[in-house]
Every structure is written in structure tokens, then in C-alpha cells.
Amino acid sequence: MKADGVTSLPAEDRFSISRATDMIVTFSEALLELGLESFWFLQQRWSCFHQIHQLCLKTRTPVCRLVEQFWREDWFFGHQFLNGANPTLIRRCTEIPPKLAVTEEMVGALLEGGVSLHQEMERGNMFVVDYQLLDGLTANTVNRKQNYLTAPIVLLHLNSNYQLLPIAIQLKQSPVESNPVFSPKDLKADWLTAKTFVRSADFADHELRSHFLRTHVMSELFAMATLRSFPMVHPLYKLLIPHFRFTLEIDALARQLLLSNGGLLQEYTAVGGAATLEFLRKASASLTYQDLCLPDDITGRGMDAVPGYYYRDDGLRLWDIIHRYVEGVVSYYYHGDDDVIRDSELQSWINEIIVFGRLGDVKKGFPKSFTSVSELAYFVTMVIFNASAQHAAxxxxxxxxxxxMPNAPVGLQRPPPASRGHCSELSLLDSFPDVNSTVHGLTTIYLLSKEPADFVPLGGSAEQHFTEVIPREMAARFRCDLKRLTCDIRARNVGLTLPYVYLDPASVEDSVTR
Incomplete structure (x- = not known):
């Protein structure tokens, strides 16, 4: 959007009075609420883990307390790639990437039952996470101290207990002598340090790629095209507009308060500074239609059958519920493919998305026009899913x-280890972001996670713009399907140590508003 700030947005795209008031109160009182106001400017390093524990007490959710308990454990490290805050990178490994210097001898002893690495890849039990988009970025300087970013490659193994365990970590992309491959056989301090560099890379990738780019920026693109192409009486305007509520204002605020010069992410994270725009350019260039369509993304990453992948399980059910609703509404207004082809406003909409989103590259796979009802329904499902469910996840x-914080440092102040045997708990503490950087990061995360006072759940305003009986009945069935999924998810979570709640429809907001 072309806007100098939130005040230049049209009134109908601005926050409601209650939301605006809530935001002002939240920003002004967050530090007091968290008890962190006296640490806001403290540019000193951490002396011990207990000091971190004491500072972060008021940000602790029940799950966060478990994270503090388990963050050193290999099974928990692997668990986060499936059901943590960034569950979109892991993929099945069918062959070892040439840039990953892993051999059978290195990891063979870590596999159960004397099986070989090749056998486990054939059985579908090997997985890889590659942070290649972070390669070559110049890390930020925070408090006049150089930070360090790595572009790790992680190899994981699914064992017979269905635990996803890391067995090799290479912290940079090039396999050279000064870039060793770490494994659980190394000293505990070396292995924990390697995992911490991965978790810091994951924080950077999460905030800018999977969170800001794939949900905020893409929803902004779809919202702008909708506002520019459809009159308010158009059925697709009625179907889509609830899912763009407050999106333009929250994105303007994100640029102003987080990503611009002086913004919290720009000033206090390793991926801030010049690295932010460079990373977003690379992430945008690599984004495909398949990435945004959950069923295709899951299949493309080879993650269809991995047990305990609740992001996939809940997400696919939610995708199907949204698709069923969208398909019903679209089919009600478009009686055949010719109706779709002849709708000039619809074709203008997809053209706006492709042209202004720079998505026309054939390799990206986005449709440049709509030729069928089914193609249109699938695309609209993607738009609604990413503006609601994917953002919630x-x-x-x-x-x-x-x-x-140790599970997701906003930056690290020591370079990655270039050899084994030189890491310790003290060196790890020394690498963590300063107290004030940690406080800025925690406050930002707290504000982004806080449920707004005027929260509207997915489907909460589905029938708001429709006057016809049948679309309103479809909206009612949509809400019933969502309630059934909520019941199923909550019943499953009763038996889980780490419940997966983020795609419970009752906690999924209808649009990107925070």
C-alpha cells in the first residue's frame, strides 16, 4: 500500500475506537505489566541463567514454563520444527545435500538398530531444515556490538518412539574446515551452542519470512487488490472483506514501529539493519503458490505421514472446512466456468495481485487469470487461510x-564456533543478547501475542455482508464445522504434554490484526 503512515489510510481501514484505545494502553502499560521498565536501557550481558529466569517470570505462559524446562533436550529441539512457532521449514530428506558435510560414519552410531543413513532415508525417517535464505546477510550491530547470523543446515532422524531428534548441525552453508558438523556425540556445551545458533536463525526466519512476509504482506496485497478491484456489492468482496479487517493499519504500524529505522526489530535483532530488507527480498523471490497452499506445501515437503505433526493435522482440517464454505459460496454465484472467465472485475483482481505482487514468474506457479470455478475456489481458500489460520499458527x-529467551535469542554476540571443544555455559551466556535487547524482544512478542479486546474468531462475521438466504446458511454451516473442529482439537490436547492450540478455530482470528 502507498501510505505514509496510519493517518493516511481511509477511515474504513483504520482501527476501531476500542482497538485503537487498546493499542495505546497496551504500548504504554506493557513494560509496567511485565515489570521490565527498569531494564529497558540496561546494556549489560547476562551473568547466569537464573537471572534470565527472574527477568522473564511475568512473560511465562504454562507452555513457556515447559519450554524453559525442556529447551536443552534434543527431542524438544526437534518437536519445535513440527509444532512450534515456525513449522513450515522442515522437509523429508531423500538424499544428503552436497553442501552438508555429513557421512555415514559421522551419524551411523546415532541411528537405532544398526541401520544405515541410506536405509533410513529410503524409509522416510530422515528430515532436513535448511536456513539458506540467511546465507550472506550482514548481521546487525546492537548496542555498538556486532551480532552474528548463521545459515544452518539441520539433519534430523525420526526414531522408533516417534521422536524427531537432531543428529547433525552445520552452522554455515559451505562445508569447509572452519565450519564443522556438530552432533550429539560432541561435548554438551558445543552441541547446545550449535542448537542455540539454529534457534536464533529460526527466530529471524520466523519473524520476517513465515510471519511478516507470508501472512502480513500477502494479506495486505490481497486486501489492496480487493479494495481496488471489487465494488462492495460483488460476492467476492462480501466473502473476502471480513478477512482484511485492520490489516492495512497493523502493517503500517509494523513498518513504523518494528521494521523502520529506530524500530524494535530493526534496532535490537541480529537480522535488523541492512539485513532486514535483503532477507525480505530473498524470501519474496523464493515464495511460490505452493508455499501458500497448505495441502500442496505439506506434500511438496514430503510431510504427509509424519506422526505427531499437529500443525499439519489441524491445518488440513481447517483448510478443508474453509474450502467447503468458499466452494459453496463461489458455486452459488458462478454457475459455470464461463461465468468466471467473463467476470472482468474478478480477472482485474487476480491481475492486480500478480502485477503489484510481482508474482508473474512461471516458476512461482500463481494463476494469472481464472478459468474455472474450482481454480477460483482454491485460490480464495488460500487467501482466507493465510489471513486467518496461517497467521494464528x-x-x-x-x-x-x-x-x-535462550530458546529463541533475538541475536547472538559471539561468532559461531569454528572448531570443537571451545564452548562452555559461560561462553553461551556471553553470546546471548544484552538485557535491554532481550527486554525489547520480549515486549514485542508479548504485544503481538496478546488477544485484542475486539477479537473476532474465524467465521465470526462470515454472513455479515450477505443478504441472500443460501449464502447465510452456508456461513452458519461453516461456523458449525469450526465448532466441531474446536471440540476435536481440545479433546486431543488433553493427552498431550505440549498441547497444540494455535489452530483451534476459537482462537484463530478472522484476519491479520496484530
Missing amino acids: VNNAQLDYFGW
């Missing part, structure tokens, strides 16, 4: 998984 988990 990556936004609402932040305080739980990032509230304990």
Missing part, C-alpha cells in the same frame, strides 16, 4: 516458544 505461538 505463526503468531499465537510466539510467547509460548520465544518467551524463554
Whole structure:
């Protein structure tokens, strides 16, 4: 959007009075509420983990307390790639990437039952996470201290107990002598340090790619095209507009308060400064239609059958419920494919998205026009899913998984280890962000995670713009389907040590508003 700030937005796209008031109160009182106001300017390093524990007490959710308990454990490290705040990177590994210097001899002893690495890849039990988009970025300087970013590659193994365990970590992309491959066989301090660099990289990737780019920026693009292309009487305007409520204002605020010069992410994270725009450019260039369509993304990453992947399970059910509703509404107004082809306003809408979103590259896979009812329904499902469910999955988990800072450092102040045997608990503490950087990060995460006073759940305003009986009945069935899914998710979570709640429809907001 072309806006100098929130005040230049049209009145109908601005926050409600209650939301605006809530935001002002939240920003002014957050530090007091968290008891962190006296640490806001404290540019000193941490002396011990107990000091971190004491500072972060008021940001602790029940899950965050478990994160503090488990963050050193390998099984929990692996768990986060499936059900943490950034569950979109992991993929099945069918062959070891040439840039990852892992051999059978290195990891063979870590696999159960004397099986080989090749056998486990054939059985579908090997997985890889590659932070290649972070490669080559110049890390930020925070408090006049150089921070360090790595672009790790992580190899994981699904064992017979269905635990996803890391077995190799290479912290940079090039396999050279000064870039060793770490494994659980190394000293505990070396292994924990390697995992911490991965978690810091994950924080950077999460905030800018999976959170800001894939949900905020894409929803902004869809919202702008909708406002520019459809009159208010158009059925797709009625279907889509509830899912863009407050999106333009929250994105303007994100640029102003987080990403601009002086913004919290820009000033206090390792991926701030010049690295922010460079990373977003690379992430935008790599974004595809498949990435945004959950069923295709899951299949493309080879993650269809991995047990305990609740992001996938809940997300696919939610996708199907949204698709059923969208397909019903679209089919009601478009009686055949010719109706879709002849709708000039609809074709203008997708053209706006492709042109202004720079999504026309054939390799990205986005449709440049709509030729069928089914193609249109699938695309609109993607738009609604990313503006609601996908945003909830990556936004609402932040305080739980990032509230304990050592599990997701906003930056690291020591370079990654270039050899084994030189790490310790003291060197790890020394690498953590300063107290004030931690406080800025925690406050931001807290504000982004806090449920607004005027929260509208997914489907809460589905029938608001429709006057016809049948679309209103479809909206009512949509809400009933969502309630059934809520019951199923809550019943399953009763038996889980770490419940997965982020795609419970009752906690999924209808649009990107925070």
C-alpha cells in the first residue's frame, strides 16, 4: 500500500475506537505489566541463567514454563520444527545435500538398530531444515556490538518412539574446515551452542519470512487488490472483506514501529539493519503458490505421514472446512466456468495481485487469470487461510516458544564456533543478547501475542455482508464445522504434554490484526 503512515489510510481501514484505545494502553502499560521498565536501557550481558529466569517470570505462559524446562533436550529441539512457532521449514530428506558435510560414519552410531543413513532415508525417517535464505546477510550491530547470523543446515532422524531428534548441525552453508558438523556425540556445551545458533536463525526466519512476509504482506496485497478491484456489492468482496479487517493499519504500524529505522526489530535483532530488507527480498523471490497452499506445501515437503505433526493435522482440517464454505459460496454465484472467465472485475483482481505482487514468474506457479470455478475456489481458500489460520499458527505461538529467551535469542554476540571443544555455559551466556535487547524482544512478542479486546474468531462475521438466504446458511454451516473442529482439537490436547492450540478455530482470528 502507498501510505505514509496510519493517518493516511481511509477511515474504513483504520482501527476501531476500542482497538485503537487498546493499542495505546497496551504500548504504554506493557513494560509496567511485565515489570521490565527498569531494564529497558540496561546494556549489560547476562551473568547466569537464573537471572534470565527472574527477568522473564511475568512473560511465562504454562507452555513457556515447559519450554524453559525442556529447551536443552534434543527431542524438544526437534518437536519445535513440527509444532512450534515456525513449522513450515522442515522437509523429508531423500538424499544428503552436497553442501552438508555429513557421512555415514559421522551419524551411523546415532541411528537405532544398526541401520544405515541410506536405509533410513529410503524409509522416510530422515528430515532436513535448511536456513539458506540467511546465507550472506550482514548481521546487525546492537548496542555498538556486532551480532552474528548463521545459515544452518539441520539433519534430523525420526526414531522408533516417534521422536524427531537432531543428529547433525552445520552452522554455515559451505562445508569447509572452519565450519564443522556438530552432533550429539560432541561435548554438551558445543552441541547446545550449535542448537542455540539454529534457534536464533529460526527466530529471524520466523519473524520476517513465515510471519511478516507470508501472512502480513500477502494479506495486505490481497486486501489492496480487493479494495481496488471489487465494488462492495460483488460476492467476492462480501466473502473476502471480513478477512482484511485492520490489516492495512497493523502493517503500517509494523513498518513504523518494528521494521523502520529506530524500530524494535530493526534496532535490537541480529537480522535488523541492512539485513532486514535483503532477507525480505530473498524470501519474496523464493515464495511460490505452493508455499501458500497448505495441502500442496505439506506434500511438496514430503510431510504427509509424519506422526505427531499437529500443525499439519489441524491445518488440513481447517483448510478443508474453509474450502467447503468458499466452494459453496463461489458455486452459488458462478454457475459455470464461463461465468468466471467473463467476470472482468474478478480477472482485474487476480491481475492486480500478480502485477503489484510481482508474482508473474512461471516458476512461482500463481494463476494469472481464472478459468474455472474450482481454480477460483482454491485460490480464495488460500487467501482466507493465510489471513486467518496461517497467521494464528505463526503468531499465537510466539510467547509460548520465544518467551524463554535462550530458546529463541533475538541475536547472538559471539561468532559461531569454528572448531570443537571451545564452548562452555559461560561462553553461551556471553553470546546471548544484552538485557535491554532481550527486554525489547520480549515486549514485542508479548504485544503481538496478546488477544485484542475486539477479537473476532474465524467465521465470526462470515454472513455479515450477505443478504441472500443460501449464502447465510452456508456461513452458519461453516461456523458449525469450526465448532466441531474446536471440540476435536481440545479433546486431543488433553493427552498431550505440549498441547497444540494455535489452530483451534476459537482462537484463530478472522484476519491479520496484530
